[in-house]
Amino acid sequence: MNNDHVFRFHVNGHPVEAQAPPMQRLLDVLRDTLLLTGTKNGCGRGNCGACTVIVNGQAVSACLTPVVQLEGADVQTVENLSDHDCLNSLQQSFLECGGTQCGSCTPGILMAATAHLRRGGGTNTEELREMLAGNLCRCTGYIKIIESMQQAAAAK
Amino acid sequence: MKTTESALGKSVLRREGAAKLRGDAQFIDDLPRDGAWFAGTVRAKVPHARLLGVRRDERFDWDRVVLITAADIPGENVVPVVLRDQPSLAEDFIRYHGQPVALVAAPDQETLALALESISVLTSPLPPVFDIDESLEAKTIIFGEDNVFRTVEINKGDATAALQTADVVIEGEHHTGAQEHAYLEPQGMQAEWTGDGITIRGSMQCPYYLVKAVAELLDLPQEKILVIPHLTGGAFGGKDDFPTMLGGHAALLAWKTRKTVRLIYERGEDMRFTSKRHPARIRHRTGFTHDGQLVGMQVEMVLNGGAYGTMSPLVISRAAIHAAGPYQCDNIHISARVVATNHPPSGAFRGFGAPQALFAVDAHLDYCASQLGVDPLELRRKNLIRRNGTQATGQNVGDDASAGEVLERALQESDFVARREAYAEFNREAESRRGADRFPRRGIGLSLFMHGTGLSGYEEVFFHSGVALHGNADGSITALTSQVEVGQGTRTIVAQLAAEGLGIPVEYVLTEQPDTNQHPDSGPMASRTATIIGGLLITAGKRFRAEVERRQGSLLPDPLVFRATVAKLVAGGERLEVREHYSPPPEMRWDEEKHQGDAYPAYTWSCCVAALEVDTLTGEVAVLDVTAVQDVGKVVNPMFAAGQVQGGVAQGLGWALLENVVWKNGVMQNANLADYSIPTAMDLPPIRAVFLEHPQHRAPHGAKGLGELPMEGPAPAVVNALRSALGIHFRRVPVTPEIILPAWEARNLE
Numbered sequence: 089m090n091n092d093h094v095f096r097f098h099v100n101g102h103p104v105e106a107q108a109p110p111m112q113r114l115l116d117v118l119r120d121t122l123l124l125t126g127t128k129n130g131c132g133r134g135n136c137g138a139c140t141v142i143v144n145g146q147a148v149s150a151c152l153t154p155v156v157q158l159e160g161a162d163v164q165t166v167e168n169l170s171d172h173d174c175l176n177s178l179q180q181s182f183l184e185c186g187g188t189q190c191g192s193c194t195p196g197i198l199m200a201a202t203a204h205l206r207r208g209g210g211t212n213t214e215e216l217r218e219m220l221a222g223n224l225c226r227c228t229g230y231i232k233i234i235e236s237m238q239q240a241a242a243a244k
Numbered sequence: 245m246k247t248t249e250s251a252l253g254k255s256v257l258r259r260e261g262a263a264k265l266r267g268d269a270q271f272i273d274d275l276p277r278d279g280a281w282f283a284g285t286v287r288a289k290v291p292h293a294r295l296l297g298v299r300r301d302e303r304f305d306w307d308r309v310v311l312i313t314a315a316d317i318p319g320e321n322v323v324p325v326v327l328r329d330q331p332s333l334a335e336d337f338i339r340y341h342g343q344p345v346a347l348v349a350a351p352d353q354e355t356l357a358l359a360l361e362s363i364s365v366l367t368s369p370l371p372p373v374f375d376i377d378e379s380l381e382a383k384t385i386i387f388g389e390d391n392v393f394r395t396v397e398i399n400k401g402d403a404t405a406a407l408q409t410a411d412v413v414i415e416g417e418h419h420t421g422a423q424e425h426a427y428l429e430p431q432g433m434q435a436e437w438t439g440d441g442i443t444i445r446g447s448m449q450c451p452y453y454l455v456k457a458v459a460e461l462l463d464l465p466q467e468k469i470l471v472i473p474h475l476t477g478g479a480f481g482g483k484d485d486f487p488t489m490l491g492g493h494a495a496l497l498a499w500k501t502r503k504t505v506r507l508i509y510e511r512g513e514d515m516r517f518t519s520k521r522h523p524a525r526i527r528h529r530t531g532f533t534h535d536g537q538l539v540g541m542q543v544e545m546v547l548n549g550g551a552y553g554t555m556s557p558l559v560i561s562r563a564a565i566h567a568a569g570p571y572q573c574d575n576i577h578i579s580a581r582v583v584a585t586n587h588p589p590s591g592a593f594r595g596f597g598a599p600q601a602l603f604a605v606d607a608h609l610d611y612c613a614s615q616l617g618v619d620p621l622e623l624r625r626k627n628l629i630r631r632n633g634t635q636a637t638g639q640n641v642g643d644d645a646s647a648g649e650v651l652e653r654a655l656q657e658s659d660f661v662a663r664r665e666a667y668a669e670f671n672r673e674a675e676s677r678r679g680a681d682r683f684p685r686r687g688i689g690l691s692l693f694m695h696g697t698g699l700s701g702y703e704e705v706f707f708h709s710g711v712a713l714h715g716n717a718d719g720s721i722t723a724l725t726s727q728v729e730v731g732q733g734t735r736t737i738v739a740q741l742a743a744e745g746l747g748i749p750v751e752y753v754l755t756e757q758p759d760t761n762q763h764p765d766s767g768p769m770a771s772r773t774a775t776i777i778g779g780l781l782i783t784a785g786k787r788f789r790a791e792v793e794r795r796q797g798s799l800l801p802d803p804l805v806f807r808a809t810v811a812k813l814v815a816g817g818e819r820l821e822v823r824e825h826y827s828p829p830p831e832m833r834w835d836e837e838k839h840q841g842d843a844y845p846a847y848t849w850s851c852c853v854a855a856l857e858v859d860t861l862t863g864e865v866a867v868l869d870v871t872a873v874q875d876v877g878k879v880v881n882p883m884f885a886a887g888q889v890q891g892g893v894a895q896g897l898g899w900a901l902l903e904n905v906v907w908k909n910g911v912m913q914n915a916n917l918a919d920y921s922i923p924t925a926m927d928l929p930p931i932r933a934v935f936l937e938h939p940q941h942r943a944p945h946g947a948k949g950l951g952e953l954p955m956e957g958p959a960p961a962v963v964n965a966l967r968s969a970l971g972i973h974f975r976r977v978p979v980t981p982e983i984i985l986p987a988w989e990a991r992n993l994e
Contacts, residue, residue, distance in 0.1 A: 125274035126267020128477075130428050131511040135917035138428055166267035179265040183257055186883040189891065190731025191264030191271075192428035192477030198265065220925035224917060226426050226478050227731045228887055229894030230925040 097161040099124070100168035110156035115139050117155055118165060126166040126195045130224070137223030140196035141165050147203035149222075166195035169202065178202060178240040187236030189227035197223045201237050211241040248803045251740040251750040252945060255883035259735045259755065260475065272432040272447050272474045273508050280434065281310075282356045283497050283507040286346035286363050287517065288338040291374075291586040291910035292386070293367035295334050298346055304362035309350040310501045311359070317496065319463030323489045324456060327553035329387060330589065332461055332492045338367055339386055339551035340588045341910045342517040344489075349497040349505050372586040374910060376525055376546045379583040386551065387584035393549050394557040396564040398578040398636045398839045406540030406575035410531025413540075414612045418528075418604040419976040420959070422548075422905040423521035423898075424912075425593060426922045429477020431518060432508035433491045435498035441468030442495045447476045448487035449728050451758060452765040457488045458495045469495075472759045479730040480895070481592035484768060485554045486518050515915035519591025520905060522547040522559060522582065526567075526604035531575075536618045538627045540575040543567040545601065547582040550589040555596070556582040561700060563597030565843045568636045569605035570647040570694045571627045576636045586910050594895065595695075596770065599956045602693040603977060606960035610689065611973045620964070621661075624651060624692055637843045646849040646875035646938055651692055654851035657934055658871040663855060664688050664968065671969065686868075687969025688855040691960035696844030697940070697949040698776045699767070701834030708825055709772075710764035711780045713742060713788045715820030719811030721746060721788065722754040723781060725766040727773045729757075732951055733884040734773050740880055741778040744945060745785020748803045764823065771949030774880045775846075776826060779943040784824035791822065829942050846940035848948040850874035852893070852957025854965045863985030865901055865966070867929040872957055875936040877948035882935075885950060889933035892954025898923045900959040904978045 091109045098104065099122060106117050115132075118124045118141070130138030132151050139150040142164040169176050175183065178201060188194040197220065204219045205211075216234045225233060263269035286298065298313060300306060314321050314335040323330040334345045345365050350356035373384050379391045387393060407413050433446035442458060451471040459466040471491070476483060490507060497505040509518070524547045531540035545567060549556040564580035609627075613620035628647040634640050655661060667686040674682050698704050712724040723742035727734045739753040746753070766777050792809055793800050795818065800806040813820055834841040855868040872889050879885045902921045906913040914920045921927075933954075939946020959977045967973050972987050 119274075120277075123276075124267075125270065128271070128429070129273060130430075131917050133511070133916060133918070136428065136511075170266045173262070173266070175262055175265055179262075182265055183261045186255075186258075186887045188258065188261055188264050189733070189887055190428065190476065190478040191260075191269055194264050195267045217925040217928075222924075224426075224428065224922060224924065226428055226480070226895070226922060227891045229890035229892075229923075229928055229931050231890045231928075231931055232883075232887055234925070 095155050095159055097158040097163060099163045100165060106155055108155050111154045113151055114153040114155060114158060115150035118150060124165050124167050128192055128195055130192065137200065138193050138196045140199045140223060142199055142203050145203065145207065147200045166198055169198060177243055181240035182236040185236040185239055186232040187228070193223060193225040197225065197233060205241060211238055247801045248747050248749055251743045252878065252880055253882065255881055256736055256740055256750055258733055259739065260729060269475055271429050271477050272434060272445060275434060275445070280504040280506050281349045281351055281501055282353050283347060283349045283494065283505050284356050284360050285344045285493065286348065286360065286365065288334060288343045288345055288365050288367065289341060290338055290367050290369055291341045291372040292370040293338040294370065295336055295338050295345065296366040296368055299364050299366055301362035304358060308355055309348050309359045310497065312347045312496050312500055313345065316500065317461060319461045322460060323492060324460060325485050325488060325554050326557045327393065330552035330554065332489065340586050342588060343551070344493065347493050347497055349501050372910060374585050374587065374907070376548055376583060379585050386586065391584045393553045393582045393584060394560050396560050396580045396839055398564055398576065400636050400638060401575035403540045403542050403575040403577035407529060407531040407542060410539045411534045412532045412616060414530050414615050416528045416608040416611055417975060418526050418607055420524045420600045420603055421978055422523045423593060423903050424515055424905060424920055425480045425482030426917065427478030427480060427482055430509045430511055430514040431483065431486060431490055433487065433494035434504060434506045435494035436504040437498045437502045441470065442498055443470045443472065444491050444495055445472045445474050446487060446491055447483055448473045448491065449476070449479050449483045449730060450768045451726055451728070451760050453488045454491040455760050457492050461492045462495060462499055470759060470761055472757065473728040476728055476730040480594045481596065482518060483730070484592035486591055511917065512915050515920065516912050517588055519554065519589055521593035522549060522590040522597065522600065524600035526600065528604060528608045530608065530612055532612065532616060536616050536623050536626055538571060538573040541568055541573050543578045545580040547597065547600065548585055548587065548590060549582040550585055550587040552589040554589045554591045556590065558703065559597040562696065563601045564839060565637060565696060565700065566598040567601040567605060569602060570629050570692055570849060572629045572633045578636055587907065594892070594955050595952045598695055599959065602956050603959040606691045606693060607963045610964040610967065614967065621655070628692065638840050639842050641847065644846050644940055646936060647692060647694065649936060650849045650851040650873045650875055653934065653936065654690060654853050654871055654873040657873060658853040660688060660690065660853055667968065683861045684857050684859055685969045686857045687965040688853065689961050689964025689968050690851055690853045691957045691964065692851050693956050694847040694849045695771065695949060695953040695956060697846045697848060698772050698844055699770055700843050701828060701832055701841065702836040704776070704826060705828055707767035709767040709776065709780065710823055710825045711766055711777060711784055712764050712821060712823045713784050715810045715814050717811060717814045719807035720752050720754050721810065722756065724763045725777055726758045726760070726763045727766055727769065727777055732888060733881060737774055737880045737884065738781065741781040742785050745782035746789050748806055752803065752807055769951065771951040771953065775943050775947045775949050778880065778945060778947055780824045780826060782944045784822045787824070788822040792820065845942040846877065846948045848874055848876055848950060848953050850953055850957055852961045854958060854961040856962065856965050856969065858966065858969050858984065860988050863981030863988065865984065867897060869929045870931045870958065871934065872931065872954055873934040873936065874953060875938050876950050877940045877943070878937050878946040879935050880947060885935060886933040888950055889954040890931045893931045893958055894923050894928055896955040896958030897928065897962070899955070900962040900977045900979065902927065902978060904980055
């Protein structure tokens with residue numbers, strides 16, 4: 089029995105028609121159907137934040153977001169940040185400040201930070217630590233991630 | 245004329261950084277799935293048993309999938325690490341809950357899931373052994389004749405006699421828990437049958453381990469096995485030995501199906517069934533004169549190795565060599581054993597046995613100071629290893645003796661003495677305060693430690709690591725090693741180090757994703773890339789330059805001219821390639837049997853200071869700040885070096901305060917990233933990294949190892965800071981609120 093429905097939404101500005109069961113995870117639609125593998129599968133249960141994407145301006149875990157919630161939504165992933173090969177100012181700051189090491193948590197952190205900065209979130213260290221609490225990083229101790237975000241915010 | 249400025253000591257930007265930031269850096273799970281089959285593992289559900297067989301549910305159509313058990317393995321059923329005791333798939337016995345018994349590959353995930361549900365493992369239970377003492381009793385045998393994977397004894401002087409005549413003898417027993425690596429990218433492999441061999445891509449640290457292992461497993465010549473370590477999303481030792489098993493499984497399925505097979509663990513499977521840091525119990529008996537001079541040390545250490553030997557025989561060696569810490573004592577006896585239990589096998593983890601040993605010795609020494617009525621700073625100053633001091637192995641450290649300097653520098657950088665006094669005052673006032681203000685107490689503590697650079701003498705000789713430099717038609721030079729980029733910045737620093745030897749700009753050096761066809765075996769990671777491999781690259785670079793200049797007949801100091809000359813020679817059909825292999829410095833002596841001699845070419849010395857606040861109503865600890873000072877010989881890339889220290893300190897704080905593996909019948913109960921808490925951004929303090937650079941003379945550029953060291957400092961520093969805050973000596977990490985609160989309440993009842 090086929091339980092598939094068609095869901096229409098936008099990913100990185102492009103219209104998408106996903107034929108999928110209603111509870112299909114956005115994570116799988118992005119990675120398996122649209123081949124947007126920049127969004128990482130770190131834990132599959134919303135604990136690590138590696139799959140963070142922006143849906144209608146909010147940072148969400150793609151592994152906890154069923155496609156049924158996406159009708160008409162605007163989804164943005166890490167692939168949308170740079171203009172072709174040219175890094176945006178946040179990405180450039182991460183490169184210059186050492187905010188990425190192994191890179192597994194990086195796309196999710198970039199998206200969480202992007203949502204935060206776009207809505208005018210605070211950029212002192214305590215505010216950024218709180219904002220980052222849902223995104224685990226095992227490499228950096230978060231110090232250079234926070235410095236990267238502060239450098240990008242200061243350049244604005 | 246231009247000459248080249250050295251690239252060492254510059255924060256050269258991460259080579260693969262932009263790809264990681266754009267999201268188009270591919271990890272193993274990101275590879276295109278065209279036609280690849282999905283694979284899963286059938287696991288035992290008991291910790292110790294006789295294996296009777298597997299039962300297939302005949303309602304499932306088994307022609308839809310490929311199933312492999314031990315009987316199907318064409319070569320030897322072994323995961324060859326050190327002892328060769330571990331089968332790739334269980335054959336006669338189950339030694340841990342979760343041990344792989346069979347493998348299944350299917351064309352899609354639904355079919356795979358159905359197949360895995362349709363198979364059960366038949367066993368006849370045996371009594372399980374979970375703790376160290378039960379294992380040592382050897383009533384139930386899991387390994388060999390006595391459950392001991394390896395015993396290492398180190399003797400210097402006569403510790404027994406020294407303790408008999410010491411003015412004061414102080415005893416202490418410390419425990420450390422298992423720790424999960426929690427790399428953000430779970431383990432994964434993809435293997436492909438190539439017609440007469442196998443290509444394996446995956447997340448791993450040591451591609452050459454896998455070449456040898458898969459050749460044995462499939463009974464194929466090594467040249468038929470190509471291993472390509474993919475960009476790896478964190479490792480920390482968890483992708484050192486374990487991928488030897490996982491890659492073997494993927495290879496078996498590719499061989500049997502004649503297809504491309506993906507074997508990617510999900511997080512829960514990864515946390516339950518892959519290796520952990522060895523839990524340890526360490527007992528000290530330490531003799532002093534009345535004024536605090538160390539006269540004798542006895543250390544008895546037992547590590548829990550889990551069900552199979554994996555890296556344990558080497559882990560116990562490093563643990564033993566570090567067991568006396570950075571202290572000078574003429575009479576030392578160290579007895580270190582690693583034993584088998586029915587837990588999943590313990591394995592390599594950042595520090596490789598040294599963190600357990602260093603936690604115990606430095607927490608114990610700080611406790612001894614309190615018992616002797618001596619300032620712990622003075623006790624350390626009196627006993628730390630100085631120039632030409634000798635360690636437990638008899639190694640004379642020569643000029644490589646920065647313990648005192650890192651200590652003094654850390655005291656100064658952290659304003660230790662003044663803050664210690666201020667916190668004591670804060671705590672005195674807390675007792676007189678009312679309301680919520682009376683409950684926080686503060687403390688500051690430090691740890692002094694060292695980490696041996698590279699592998700111990702015996703192992704470094706065994707690996708005989710190689711590197712190569714290859715001239716290209718455009719005049720660039722490719723640096724070839726098998727060091728894998730796992731986040732530490734290998735691709736970038738390999739280029740910096742080769743450029744240093746070659747005397748050319750770092751942009752002229754190319755570094756690629758390694759593979760086992762083109763790239764020589766440069767051995768495991770183990771904090772070796774900047775120092776051991778770096779030394780080989782610099783030497784190779786100098787030889788390469790000399791060769792180009794010899795062929796050209798003149799010196800070529802201008803980098804543009806050098807590059808043009810390389811291009812011209814290569815275009816003219818000349819092959820420009822230089823290989824360099826490690827050989828130990830001739831004056832180094834090592835007796836593996838007695839563990840005597842020059843264990844390592846050099847030591848990285850470090851002092852870690854942690855300040856913290858304890859909420860005595862809840863037992864929760866907030867670390868206020870950490871200062872880590874280390875003499876690394878030479879900093880290759882300051883940004884990456886600071887990143888290693890900050891990340892390592894974070895991992896050490898997790899081990900010290902948060903990361904508690906809850907076991908039940910040999911199974912991790914909290915196998916997810918919510919219930920097993922690694923530090924979040926909210927848990928971590930500012931972490932300051934300070935580097936001293938006293939070059940070591942056994943590497944051409946003076947660098948020593950860095951990667952593992954920083955995680956070793958926080959646990960003893962935290963326990964020492966807790967005593968300064970609460971007046972209680974905690975003997976166990978992780979020291980969680982569940983331990984702190986009852987201890988504090990009990991103390992107040994006294």
